[in-house]
Amino acid sequence: MKNIHKTILFTFVICLISVIFIVSFQLTTQNSLGISCSYLDPITIDALAFLAASFLVADGIYRIWEHKNAPLKKQWSRSVRILFGCSIIALHLVQVFYKFF
Numbered sequence: 001m002k003n004i005h006k007t008i009l010f011t012f013v014i015c016l017i018s019v020i021f022i023v024s025f026q027l028t029t030q031n032s033l034g035i036s037c038s039y040l041d042p043i044t045i046d047a048l049a050f051l052a053a054s055f056l057v058a059d060g061i062y063r064i065w066e067h068k069n070a071p072l073k074k075q076w077s078r079s080v081r082i083l084f085g086c087s088i089i090a091l092h093l094v095q096v097f098y099k100f101f
Contacts, residue, residue, distance in 0.1 A: 003075075004068040011064070011079040015086040022087055026094040043099070049092045056085030 060082035064075055 003071050004064070006072045007064055007068075007070075007075040007079065010072055010076070011060075011082050014079060014083050018083055018087045019090040022090045023094055026091065030094075030098060041095075043096070046092045046096050049088055053085040053088035053092070056081050056088070060085065 060078045063078045063081075067075065
């Protein structure tokens, strides 16, 4: 398997696991909270988080593509950058859905 395929598969799997964990955790615990302070933040906080997370994801993807022949051992930090971006997006999407629905 080529290096780029290993990196993409690794990145996809860790992002998928993270997003599933975050969404399930948020959905199961939001009902048990007496007061949801993070859900009271203005929508601008969510918009800024989406922008920052989108930058992390886009930059990570670009860097992986730029160094597509590098082994996974050298690409893992870029995969973690994408993981953080996907996690932030998932977290704030749940918060936005909670605010409006």
